[in-house]
Amino acid sequence: MAYQQYQAYQNNSVNTASPGELTLMLYNGCLKFIKQAKKAIESQNYQSKNEMIQKTQDIIRELMVTLDQDAPIAKEIMPLYDFAYHALTQANIKNDLEQLEQAREIIENFRDTWKEVIKQERIRQHGQGVNS
Template sequence: MPVLSPQQNAYAQYKNNKIMSASGPELTLMLYDGAIKFLNVAEYAIEKSDIQKAHNNIIKTEKIIEYLRNTLDMKYPVAQDFENMYSYISRRLVEANLNKDKDIVVEINGHMHAIRDNWVEVMKANHVFVKDA
């Protein structure tokens, strides 16, 4: 296990506290932000022909989407819309990873930005405090 500097340790503790104190909607927003970050890294890695880095970051995005799918409460009609969206994104991520296709990564990143932005608006409409949005 690597030894962290005092600054790194403080930042890691801050991130952990931020996650542990977040509400459900805020955690969902963090997941969307994480997926976008990993897609950005994957896109850059594909451009630089870093196949392993692209693969790892697409897989991280796939895991986030899988988690989001598993947390859907299907008793609400809107959950089916999210399921359809996440299912499409999952299929496209597999295709992007198999072919290391930057265009698909860019497409999915666009969808994730739109989903994230809509989620922020839903949070605001429901008076959920949105930090750093």
């Protein structure tokens, strides 16, 4: 029963999230899967490691596909997504924690930056609402 309530909450969270919040959820998902992949490598559970890295790569591919190519920042973001994706591939092939860590750092930086963007946007919107 509690699990069903949690699932309903999760579905509602996704369905009511703004595009910015959805992007933040994707970054957080990447970091969660990278953490699980690290634990799997350390415990030599290679099947789980493969699954977690593939889930992370799926999210990064989604972020790449949905990136607005006309935005000036896209030319800076895309190579970093590409690098993270490649690092994950190497981590998966070689069970390489260093490559996994490089991908984690990139995604974490994106996540932290995105959190700040959302925060600033909320402040901007709230400020406009007060002045209107």
